[in-house]
Each structure stands twice: as C-alpha cells, then as structure tokens.
Amino acid sequence: MATAAAPASSSGLNPFSNPEAALICAVCLSDFDAGHRRPLILPRCGHTFCRICMKDLAARGDIVCPSCRTKYPSELEVDDLPINFNIQCLASSTSTGAPLPVTRSKSQPQGEDDGSKCVEHRIRLVFWCTSCEVPACGECLYESHPPPAHHICRIHEVVMKIKEKAEVMTSESAKDVVKRMGESLLRSLRDVSDLQEAAHLLHEVTRLGRSAQGANDLPSITSVFESAKSVRQRVASLDYSTLDAGSLSPRSETIIATRPAVLALSENGCLAKVMVEKMGIHIYSLQSASTAYSVAVKLGILTACVKKEAPMTFLDIKAGERKLGRVYITLHGAMRRSQQFMALCLGTLGHTYRGTKFDGISEKGQPGEYIRGGDYNVRGGMGGEAIMDGLEWGGSWSKPKEAGHVCGVGGEADRRFGSLFAICLRDNPDDTFKSPFGKVTQGMDVIEIATRHNPFNAVHVSDCGVVIPMDPERKK
Secondary structure (H helix, E strand, O other): OOOOOOOOOHHHHOOOOOHHOOOOOOOOEEEEOOOOOOOEEOOOOOOOEEEEHHHHHOOOOOOOOOOOEEEEEEOOHHOOOOOOHHHHHHHHHHHHHOOOOOOOOOOOOOOHHHHHOOOOOOOEEEEEEOOOEEEEEEHHHHOOOOOOOOOOOEEHHHHHHHHHHHHHHHHHHHHHHHHHHHHHHHHHHHHHHHHHHHHHHHHHHHHHHHHHOOOOHHHHHHHHHHHHHOOOHHHHHOOOOOOOOOOOOHHHHHHHHHHOOOOEEEEOEEEEEEEEEEEEEEEOOOOOOOOOOEEEHHHHHHHEEEHHHHHHHHEEEEOOEEEEEEEEEOEEEEEEEEHHHHHHOOOOOOOOOOOOOOOOOOOOOOOEEEEEEOOOOOOOOOOOOOOOOOOOOOOHHHHEEEEOOEEEEEOOOOOOOOOOOEOOOOOEEEEEEEEEEEEEEEEEHHHHHOOOOOOOEEEEEEEEEEEOOOOOOOOO
16 A cells, blocks of 8 residues: 655645544545544545545545545556645654644743733633623722722632623524524425426316317217316315424325425535424435435535434334334434444444344343344344444443433444444343443334334344434423
8 A cells, every 4th residue: 555644734724733623534524534534635625524525535436636626547456646744744753642732922921811911910810790790800909999988709610600601692693593494494395396396287187288289089078077186186285384393294294205305415415305304304325316306405414403412213014115213313422333324324333223124133032131223234133343442431421221212333442343232122221231322212113113013134224324313392
C-alpha cells in the first residue's frame, strides 16, 4: 500500500486552530484512528475522510468528494490513498490522553484570561451585582457595589441560571420547530401531490372527451361513462380541508399513503423516504438515488431534530410477504451502540438493517427468552461486523434481563458481531444482558407474533428508520 505524509491543511481544516473538528470524519462524524477509521486523503482536492467512509463511497461506483464534489474514477483503490499522518498522529495522541496543542498569545500568561479580570483592579471577576447587572471583583464590592444597597451573588450562579434559561429556550424552540416542520411537510406533500394528480386527471379528462365523441354503441359509451365516474371521484378527493399534522384522520392517512413521498437527500446522493405518521416524522432507510421523488430535504436538517438523549427508531417486520407490524425502539442516546443502531436503521454508514432476517430464538419459552437479528451480511447470524469502535460491553452497562430490552451482541474486543442485536421477550432477574442500549416502547406484540411464525427464518426487517416526534411531550 502506497502511503505518504501530507500537510494537515489538506483536510480543509487547521488542526491547531480547530483540533476537535480536525479529528472527526466529516461524513460519519466518528473519530479518526490508526485502524479502520484511519484518515485518507483524496489526491485531487486534498480533503480527508476515514477509510470506512471511503470504502462506502467506492462501493457505490465513482468516488465523489462529499465536501467539494470532485469526481474520481471508479478504479481508484481506497487502500492506495495516502494517509494523513498529521491527523492520525494527533488522533492517536488524544486517544491516549495526551493534550491537544493550543495556541496562546505571548502576552497572556497560562491559566489567565484578561476577559475575566476587572479592568480597574486587575482582579478576577467572581461576583455579579444583580442591582446594576454588571460583573464585579472583590474591590468593586466595597467601592461601587456595597451591600445591602446592592444585591450581590456569585457570577457562577448567574452563569448557571443563564445556561438553564438558554437550555429551556432551546428545548422549547426545538419542539416548535419539529411541529412546524411536520406541518410543512404535510402541506408540501399534499400540495405537490395535488398538482401531480390534477395534471394526470386533466390528461385523463381530455382522453375521455375524445372517447365519448367517438362512442357509437352501448358497450363503448358504458365504458366511457364508468371511467368518467372514476375520474369524478378522484377530482372530489382533491377537495379536502387542511390536514391537522398532530392528529391524522383515517381519511387523511389514506390520502397521504397514496401520494408521492417527500424524500431526504444524504451527502452521498442517496435518498430516504419521509412520511408524516401518527408517531411523528418517519425517516426511512436510505436507498439509491434512482428513486423518483417530488420534494427532497437535506437529511442533515432532519436528523438534527432527532432527540439526542432518547432517539426513537422503528423496524417494520414481515414474515415472507405477510406484514406483522411495526416495532418502535427508544435508545439511550449517549451510548455508542445506540448511535450505531440508529446509523444502521438509516443506512448513513453504508450498511442497513433493511432486509435483514431474525436468525434465531434463544431460551425459547424460558425466562430471559430473546430473538436475535441484525446480520446485514446475510450469513445466518454469523455476520454483522461492528461499524463503530468503542462499543459498550459489561461492567456498569450490564443489567438484568427485562422484556423489551434491546441488547448488543459480541464482546468488548470482538468486532465480528458488533452490529447484531437481541430483543428480550421475558424478564429474568437472575440473568443479565451485557449491553442493553434501548427498549421497545411499542410493538412487543409484533415480536411475540414473529416468534410463533413457522419457519422463523422467514421473519425479517422489511424497512426501518428513525422518528422525529412531532409532539415530544405526548406519551407514546
């Protein structure tokens, strides 16, 4: 493998001015390392991305740089790309606990910040005068802000109060934005669909008019008449009241289900169906860009609205061609296994759970019974390599088996089965799961039905994705 060192600026970022951003792949947002995610440089444009993302781009045909869209030939070998050794060394040093290099002004002593000092007394500002709404140092309290005429508190208390208010405002704004986005998507879906339907109906009406003029016998005019009745019904379906995104009526759901979907567009050009349903905005797993669509929204805009602390995902379950139902899973957002599970539900890192089979049932009929799935390699449960590093396992992550728990498979150092998962059907307080990262919040009955299907290996995930609740306060 040919390798060559390159200046750090070739990644498009200066690691010494922005070290944290430089150590992260801009596609998958994972940390660079010296293994599967080593930083590789695209030779023409100089942008740097991790090896896994490069492999994913190469698997889709011609490599297109996600940053500047520079095209590379399909015969380009990923393993022959030069390594950005500056970024790799910096990433390795931070992973071992070494500090990042930081630029500092020569006139500013280490550990001091001129902005936190009183201009007059050159003493650190640690107090806040709520009467005057200004920061103060210890000398200022006696000279300009003496109590009890002035109400004094620690500046740290003010910072925490402002932080709390900012977090509340951000949370409230996020809720409003998600709700408005759902309503806008619903209106867009309806309006674009109506436009397409109207165009089709106009063409159909013109054709029926010509057919009616040429009909001279009972069978032909009867056929035209029946077609005209059908068109009339379709025209009537275009005239409906404004849809309420928060509570869809059965009629509204029927209309939406028959209309073209709004799609989400990823950075690598793949598309994901977006539907407004009862549980919220559903973003389905990414597919090739050949899918026809009317409206596309950037995937990053939608995923930014996913609840970081408790993201919700869904799995549509089938047995052969028979639909069994949908399973909703709420994840522990801070866990790496949760982030990996969400990425596999969306397909943002190339692999997806869509089309994967459930390969078996363990401890059937006994306490702690669970089903296994997630083998995107289709190897009967012997595939499903981890697509992320640092997955949790054992220790404080272990919990007693509980119905609904979704747990990882494969040990801490075993990447081979890192993407496999298990869903527990029955409690067993005497046994534990090594890494439960989520819980089924709706659809356990679907799992129960799936376990009774014969043959069980016909049970599979027909589709999957993530959910943005349009009303985060609503109980699911």
